[in-house]
Structures are given as structure tokens and as C-alpha cells.
Amino acid sequence: MDTKRIVIKNRENPADEELFEAARILKEGGLVAFPTETVYGLGGNALDGDAARRIYEAKGRPSDNPLIAHISSMEELAPLVSRIPEAGQILAEKFWPGPLTMIFPKSDQVPLSTTGGLDTVAVRMPDDPVAQKLIRLAGVPVAAPSANTSGRPSPTTADHVWQDLNGKIEMIVDGGPVGIGVESTIVDVTGPVPVILRPGFITQEMLDELFGHVEMDPAITGPMKEGIHPKAPGMKYRHYAPKGQLTLVELTEKTVKALYTPGSSLYSQVSRIMADRGRSWGLDPESFYMAWQVNRLAEEKEKEGCRVGVICTEETRDVYTAAVKRSIGRRSSADSVAHNLYAVLREFDDLGVDYIFSESFARDHLGQAIMNRLSKAAGYQICRV
Ligand code: TXA
Numbered sequence: 005m006d007t008k009r010i011v012i013k014n015r016e017n018p019a020d021e022e023l024f025e026a027a028r029i030l031k032e033g034g035l036v037a038f039p040t041e042t043v044y045g046l047g048g049n050a051l052d053g054d055a056a057r058r059i060y061e062a063k064g065r066p067s068d069n070p071l072i073a074h075i076s077s078m079e080e081l082a083p084l085v086s087r088i089p090e091a092g093q094i095l096a097e098k099f100w101p102g103p104l105t106m107i108f109p110k111s112d113q114v115p116l117s118t119t120g121g122l123d124t125v126a127v128r129m130p131d132d133p134v135a136q137k138l139i140r141l142a143g144v145p146v147a148a149p150s151a152n153t154s155g156r157p158s159p160t161t162a163d164h165v166w167q168d169l170n171g172k173i174e175m176i177v178d179g180g181p182v183g184i185g186v187e188s189t190i191v192d193v194t195g196p197v198p199v200i201l202r203p204g205f206i207t208q209e210m211l212d213e214l215f216g217h218v219e220m221d222p223a224i225t226g227p228m229k230e231g232i233h234p235k236a237p238g239m240k241y242r243h244y245a246p247k248g249q250l251t252l253v254e255l256t257e258k259t260v261k262a263l264y265t266p267g268s269s270l271y272s273q274v275s276r277i278m279a280d281r282g283r284s285w286g287l288d289p290e291s292f293y294m295a296w297q298v299n300r301l302a303e304e305k306e307k308e309g310c311r312v313g314v315i316c317t318e319e320t321r322d323v324y325t326a327a328v329k330r331s332i333g334r335r336s337s338a339d340s341v342a343h344n345l346y347a348v349l350r351e352f353d354d355l356g357v358d359y360i361f362s363e364s365f366a367r368d369h370l371g372q373a374i375m376n377r378l379s380k381a382a383g384y385q386i387c388r389v
């Protein structure tokens with residue numbers, strides 16, 4: 005199949021004519037990849053069981069992993085669900101359109117092939133203007149998983165989509181790089197308390213503020229223990245495993261405390277090294293020590309003759325002497341790290357390194373989503389120093 009690629013001239017305000025053909029393809033049961041504010045989606049008609057099956061096939065994805073139905077206005081929600089729980093109403097008012105997906109009890113209209121056999125349905129109203137207009141013109145809810153081959157990082161540019169899906173889908177709508185870079189937050193609103201099934205740009209802190217307290221599915225924080233099933237079936241898959249073995253380096257609380265305690269041996273050691281190597285980087289001891297440890301592990305592996313890469317940040321780049329380094333963004337800006345995360349992982353796959361060592365990030369706010377994606381990519385291999 006020839007995959008057509010169209011480039012949207014003005015991302016903020018796409019012309020209807022630019023999207024007519026894409027909308028027609030969706031209406032007729034075809035597949036179109038399109039930008040959203042989180043990652044690129046691989047769209048098909050959510051009410052058409054055959055379109056859903058084609059999505060699974062194009063991605064090479066197990067068909068028990070349900071899809072998210074994307075809508076462009078609140079009126080489009082009611083036909084998809086059998087009930088709108090109060091928490092769902094509150095969240096829709098606060099965060100839609102935006103990077104939030106909610107799980108509702110499904111209506112009979114939604115085929116089981118879209119929901120992977122579940123009696124619930126995931127719904128999201130994206131706020132990207134291209135996505136919004138495309139869904140509206142298609143006139144149907146659009147099922148869209150991330151537009152990557154199963155097992156590769158989610159795509160944040162149309163080129164990433166092209167690498168994975170060229171020849172397998174009818175069209176790619178190129179709206180330039182996405183803004184956020186990690187997939188939407190998923191919240192289950194079917195029970196008495198909202199439960200976060202996947203962390204994202206809408207953070208636990210924002211939801212706690214709204215509801216007092218929300219719960220987290222245990223699958224978010226650690227490897228799956230036997231007998232525990234994540235409520236978002238997709239969270240059970242390793243999702244993406246880099247070609248090189250990824251290890252995250254994280255500082256323990258004890259280390260952080262020592263780094264700020266004058267008189268501790270770590271404090272003296274780190275002060276001495278920082279003074280030797282130039283305090284002028286302006287790094288705080290925590291960032292410096294983390295980078296220094298990542299560098300040490302990378303150098304060790306290099307000495308064994310392995311090809312090694314490091315994931316660094318703008319602030320810490322100059323600390324590294326070892327290996328191929330790629331910056332994932334600024335430590336001072338979780339937004340920038342989320343934005344670059346998948347592109348950097350894709351780059352390391354192309355570079356063909358054996359081992360990758362990465363700095364880690366604070367696990368609060370957007371950092372929760374960042375650490376969730378990085379930990380999963382590392383198969384939860386985290387070196388705590
Ligand atoms: O940001 C996003 O959400 C992107 C863009 C394209 O909108 N889409 C996306 O889709 O990330 P996907 O298919 O890669 O991830 C959907 C996740 C999976 O983990 C799936 O298991 C979960 O949503 N999910 C879908 N329906 C569900 C349901 N009824 N109950 C629980 N989890 C569900």
C-alpha cells in the first residue's frame with residue numbers, strides 16, 4: 005500500500021480542505037496517523053470493528069490491548085458510554101480538551117474489538133487543532149493508539165510514524181513535532197474513587213487537588229508481580245525495550261541527605277571533586293553526583309570494550325567524559341524532558357549501542373510519567389547509589 009503524507013501548513017489553524025481526504029479515509033474504514041498534543045495517533049473509525057482490527061494489524065499489537073476513542077466535543081461522549089459518573093463530568097469540565105483519557109462503562113455502540121473485549125471504553129478529547137478538526141470532519145469517534153510499531157517508542161514526529169508505518173496505512177498527516185511528548189494520563193472513573201492507570205501530563209497532584217485523593221494502579225510504580233493484573237491492559241506489556249540494555253541511576257534519600265550535610269564523608273568527597281573539575285558548571289551537588297555516577301558506570305562498561313551511550317541533560321552534559329551522550333532536556337524543566345524522551349530513545353536504537361545509562365528525575369508532578377516510561381524501558385533496572 006502507498007502511504008500518502010500530507011503536511012499541514014498552519015498547525016494552529018489547519019484549513020478544512022487540508023483534512024477532507026484524511027476524514028474521508030477514516031469514514032470509509034481506512035487508517036490515518038495524525039498529531040495530537042501528546043504523541044502521534046494511528047486513527048481508525050472506533051465504531052467499525054474491522055477498522056480496529058486493521059489498527060492492531062498495522063501496529064503488530066496484541067488485540068486484547070484496548071484502544072482509546074477520540075472525540076472532538078462533549079456531545080460525542082454520550083453515545084459511547086452507558087453512564088457518565090460524576091467524577092468523569094468534573095474531569096471533563098476541568099481538563100477536556102486535553103491530555104486526559106477516562107475509562108467509562110461502554111455503550112452497545114462500541115464494538116468489543118475496539119475495547120479489547122472489555123465492557124468499559126477509554127475516551128479522550130484531544131486539544132490539538134489538527135486532531136480536533138480531523139475528528140470533527142470524520143464525523144465518527146476515532147480510535148487511536150500511539151502510531152508506532154508495537155515494541156518501539158511512541159512517535160513524536162511524523163518521521164517517526166513514517167519509519168514504523170510506511171506502506172501499512174493510507175495516510176500520515178504531518179503537523180510537525182508534538183508538544184507534550186508522553187501519552188495522556190488515563191483515569192478510571194467507573195469506581196467510587198478515581199484511579200490513575202497511566203501517569204501523564206495531568207498529574208496526580210492536579211487530581212488530588214480536585215478530589216482530595218485519587219488512587220494509583222500498582223502497575224504504575226513497579227514491575228508486575230505475579231497474580232496482579234494492571235487495570236490498563238497495555239501497562240502489562242514491556243511496551244518498548246531499547247536495543248541496548250538501559251539502566252537508570254537514581255540517588256537514594258540517604259545519599260541526597262549526605263550530599264547536603266557538611267561533615268559527612270560524601271559531602272567532603274563531592275565538594276573536592278567538584279572543586280577539582282570546575283564548580284563553574286553551576287550544578288547543585290545532587291545533579292553533579294548523579295551525572296558523575298552515570299559517567300562512572302558508562303566508563304566501566306567502555307573499558308570492557310562495550311559500545312555505551314548515556315542519557316544526559318543540558319545542565320550535566322559537560323560532566324561526562326565517557327561514551328556517546330544525548331541530552332534529554334533540562335533538569336530544571338520536566339516539560340523539556342517529556343518532550344524529548346521518545347526521540348532520544350529512538351536515536352539510541354539507531355546508534356546501536358550495547359548499554360545505555362541514564363540520569364533519573366524527581367518522581368513528582370510530570371516526573372512521575374517520565375520515570376514511569378523510563379523505568380519501563382529499562383525493564384525496571386534501576387541502580388540506586
Ligand atoms: O496520548 C494518548 O493517549 C495517545 C494519543 C494518540 O491520544 N494514545 C495512546 O494510546 O497512548 P495507546 O493505545 O498507545 O494506549 C492506550 C492505553 C493502553 O495502555 C490501554 O491498555 C489503555 O489505554 N486502555 C484502553 N482502553 C481501556 C479500558 N477500557 N480500560 C483500561 N485501560 C484501557
Ligand code: MG
Pocket residue numbers: 149150158
Ligand atoms: Mg502506545
